[in-house]
Amino acid sequence: MKHRTPLREALLVFERTPLLSSLSIASIGFSLFTIGLFFLVALNFRRALDVLAERVEVVAFVLRGTPTETVSQATQDITAFPEVLELRFVTEEQALARARRELVEFREAYRDLEVNPLPASFEIRLKPEFRDAAHAQAVAERLRGFPFIEDVRYGRDWVERLDKLRTMAAVVGLVIGYAFAAVAIVIIGVTIRITVLQRAKEISIMRLVGATNSYIRGPFLIEGAIKGILGGVLAIAMCWVTFSVFRKTTGDTGTTLIFFGGLQMTVMMLFAIGIGLGGSLVSVDRQLRSV
Amino acid sequence: MIRFNHVSITYGNGVSGLKDASFHIPRGQFVFLTGHSGAGKSSILSLIFAEQKPTEGEVKVSGYQISKLTAREIPRLRRRLGIVFQDFRLxxxxxxxxxxxxxxxxxxxxxxxxxxxxxxxxxxxxxxxxxxxxxxxxxxxxxxxxxxxxxxxxxPHILIADEPTGNLDERATRGIFQLLREINAGGTVVVMATHDMELVRDTGFRTIELKNGRVVYDSGVDDAEAAP
Structure with a gap:
């Protein structure tokens, strides 16, 4: 006669009720897969917005004839702004050379110029967390305070639109994310409840022969955690397959679209284990109260 | 060993399971609980193993006062009891x-x-x-x-049997009853709910009869009161 530990008891359930166990793992897996897919889309959308936001740049045009020492001093001052990631000073000559190179249609006009009409400028890239309208505006205001700065541009309308898009994405992501998570919790909870109900007789016998509640909970919690782990792995695997197929279909070479990182997968697994444990605990306790 | 003192149970829907039941079962006794379905036999048994608590009165089992049992104490009480049901529950x-x-x-x-x-x-x-x-x-x-x-x-100190022969044929019933007698002979209190009046009459053991939740007959009332 083999001794039955709580772990062995939990594992035996998979052997005894393979169909029901598989169904509950599949239910956890598919529910988390839905959430996973949504977050994968959200992750890639956020990345796309971040790529767009990299273009947020503040350009401060310098008055003609500003002494080099003043420019050097200003370079140090502006670099010290907390929002500034990178600062580049573009001389009048460099600006003209760039215009000739990049604005092909005006190449002829720029070639015959006697006087360079383009001013020197500071081109400032902001740190990722400051790439929004409010911070760009604040940096622009500060730059306007320098007497040798003639004008400051940062594509105000464009940055504001990007801000709105980001806010909208965050709100929609949060609402839909919570809704998906709530639905998943309900589905998984019901599935686990069915498996516990199926063993109601066993629970009532345990209580009648004098088992403590914590003894009864043990195997159910282990079973819930195992189902959570397997369901989580299944969900991540399905997300990966879907992601790979999508990437292949769109011809992405692996640079544009991104998959979950280690931290995100860990969070997903912890959520799966938590939901398995929580679902089991709630279901068993409900059953314990009713027998 | 088991003492019921003016015990009543009223369920949430107002139905009475037991009304003012009082009796004492001393160590080593074999007791039949008889009565029609719904008479209150199962209510008495469920009070003994603390499946429910009395609405009024007091139940004392093996030193435990049922109405004051905490959730932690219930398993401890049940480890001193053996419980057998009609449907075996295996x-x-x-x-x-x-x-x-x-x-x-x-x-x-x-x-x-x-x-x-x-x-x-x-x-x-x-x-x-x-x-x-x-x-x-x-x-x-x-x-x-x-x-x-x-x-x-x-x-166990006490064996509770709720219609243990209810699903069995005559021969099996006799066998099970003989087994319960042997267990009782070893000093274990046996409380058995049954419909089988023939079995009850043949043995001469103490019988507590219930009707509509009330104890209407107790053949061992003098012995029980005299017991320590």
Missing amino acids: LEYRTVEENVAFALEVTGARHESIPNRVMRALTQVGLASKARGYPKELSGGEQQRVAIARALVND
């Missing part, structure tokens, strides 16, 4: 010996001691040779014997 996926061992495992008995204690209980009920079989391979009488072995394996 786990089909466990062998006979595993069903009996189950009662020891859940109470945290030492693993090394379990096989011996299980075999002793199965020998007592005459099923040692079927230890490796599964409940579905046994007759109704044999399944009830397994349930009794499970109830006995913890050496």
Whole structure:
């Protein structure tokens, strides 16, 4: 006669009720897969917005004839702004050379110029967390305070639109994310409840022969955690397959679209284990109260 | 050992399960609870194993006051009791010996001691040779014997049997009853609810008859009062 530990008891359930166990793992897996897919889309959308936001740049045009020492001093001052990631000073000559190179249609006009009409400028890239309208505006205001700065541009309308898009994405992501998570919790909870109900007789016998509640909970919690782990792995695997197929279909070479990182997968697994444990605990306790 | 003192149970829907029941069952006694369905037999048994608490009055079992039992104390009380039901309540996926061992495992008995204690209980009920079989391979009488072995394996002070012969034929009924008598002869209190009046009449054991939740007859009232 083999001794039955709580772990062995939990594992035996998979052997005894393979169909029901598989169904509950599949239910956890598919529910988390839905959430996973949504977050994968959200992750890639956020990345796309971040790529767009990299273009947020503040350009401060310098008055003609500003002494080099003043420019050097200003370079140090502006670099010290907390929002500034990178600062580049573009001389009048460099600006003209760039215009000739990049604005092909005006190449002829720029070639015959006697006087360079383009001013020197500071081109400032902001740190990722400051790439929004409010911070760009604040940096622009500060730059306007320098007497040798003639004008400051940062594509105000464009940055504001990007801000709105980001806010909208965050709100929609949060609402839909919570809704998906709530639905998943309900589905998984019901599935686990069915498996516990199926063993109601066993629970009532345990209580009648004098088992403590914590003894009864043990195997159910282990079973819930195992189902959570397997369901989580299944969900991540399905997300990966879907992601790979999508990437292949769109011809992405692996640079544009991104998959979950280690931290995100860990969070997903912890959520799966938590939901398995929580679902089991709630279901068993409900059953314990009713027998 | 068991004392009911003016005990009543009223359920949430206003229905009375038991009305002002008082009796005392001393150590070593065999008691029949008789009466029609719904008379209150199961209410008395469920009070003894603390499945419910009295609405009024007091129930004392093996030193525990049922109305004051905490959630932690209920398992401790039940480990002193053996409980047998009409429908056996065996786990089909466990062998006979595993069903009996189950009662020891859940109470945290030492693993090394379990096989011996299980075999002793199965020998007592005459099923040692079927230890490796599964409940579905046994007759109704044999399944009830397994349930009794499970109830006995913890050496209970009190054995509660709720219609243990209700699903059995005449021969199996006699066998089970004989087994319960032997257990009682060893000093265990046996409280058995039954409809089988023939069985009750043949034995001459104490009988508590219930009708509509009231104790209407108690054949051992003098003995019980005289008992310590």
